[in-house]
Amino acid sequence: MKYLDEYRDARLVKAYAEKIRQLTTDSWIIMEICGGQTHSILKYGLEELLPERLNIVHGPGCPVCVTPLEMIDKAISIAQTPEVIFSSFGDMLRVPGSTYDLLSVKAMGGDVRMVYSPMDAVKIAEANPDKKVVFFAIGFETTAPANAMAVLDAQRKGLENFSLLCSQVLVPPAIEAILSSPHSRVQGFLAAGHVCTVMGFEEYLPLVEKYQVPIVVTGFEPVDILEGIYLTVKQLEEGRHEVENQYRRVVRREGNPAAKSVMFEVFRTVDRNWRGIGTIPQSGLSLKEKYAQFDAEALFNVEKILTEESRECIAGEVLQGLKKPVDCPLFAKSCTPEHPVGAPMVSSEGACSAYFRYHKRSDVA
């Protein structure tokens, strides 16, 4: 496929890794924010091609992984309501709640459906006027405009049986939370290319100044990621800290204004709890007051469900780049993709699952 194959060219990958090797004279810690990039890094074994002094740590950019346990319990509670059709992106269905997951609700007779697009959930609502259709709206800025379009579409069609369970998150506040943490060791960031496709990259300019770290907007294919790392290391080696755009073929400085305006028509920023990390101010999106009729949390009265996280799972530290999955005592023992303890073992973009699937066997044993 055009625009994919050329960025997976093995000779280019090797040549690029060699350039990074020549450039690197010091030890650096670089974080990729996005789970899609984590997946590519592990799948293509990019870490093994890089000099040992470069430590690539994995960030909180997996929406499934950072959705709090209590949100999953709320989803399960709604999905068990008799007249409800609960719809969601696939990965979310397997994340364990405090007792079981959404797939178990389906096995017990609940109407739980996997959809490809939030617009499919609207179509289900249209076709089932006697049911209440709830869509689990998770995701970053990449997905939020699509979720917003679903609300506008439902409104246009006059549907009264469609609502969203909102657990959407924003990237820049998470970067700021990591940088301002006293434990942070991260010296440079690869920003998530598809979040920036929507949002552009002007939001990162103040972060670069305040924390003096390079931020490089980066794509998802192996050659993209290596170029992103190369540009970050080059800045670090030269003592610069700027916002650079590796993913120029897709990302413009201002992002996509039409997508942004749809998103902010429907949603407002709110404080949000990130699984394993805690509450980050103004890091989430919820429905605006004028779209309150689409808010499943209020409609189904699940606002009060509170749940404690498992004590054994170290997902919070993994998602902040403080630890790697292999540092978790449960990794590949009691926690596997078949029997996940925490969300990063469920999603294919979760660091734990990516390590389980692709990391060198010697480390997994």
Next chain:
Amino acid sequence: MCLAVPGKVLSLEEAPEGEPKMARVDFAGVVKNICVDWLPDIQVGEYVIVHVGFALNKIDEKEALETLQLLREMGDIN
């Protein structure tokens, strides 16, 4: 989750008043109906990057060629 894939716009559909603009988009042989409402000047034949049924932006062919050229020079290979 933020996965988005490139596809080529095959045709633009006539959108009824007030409905989002849709297109037929080819993903290496698999053709899907995709919402292109956020790309006001989209043309048939252009490439877009698609996420959960929505085209997020166009792929800039000139930028892509320049980047690849630079990469090849960096890699000293052709």
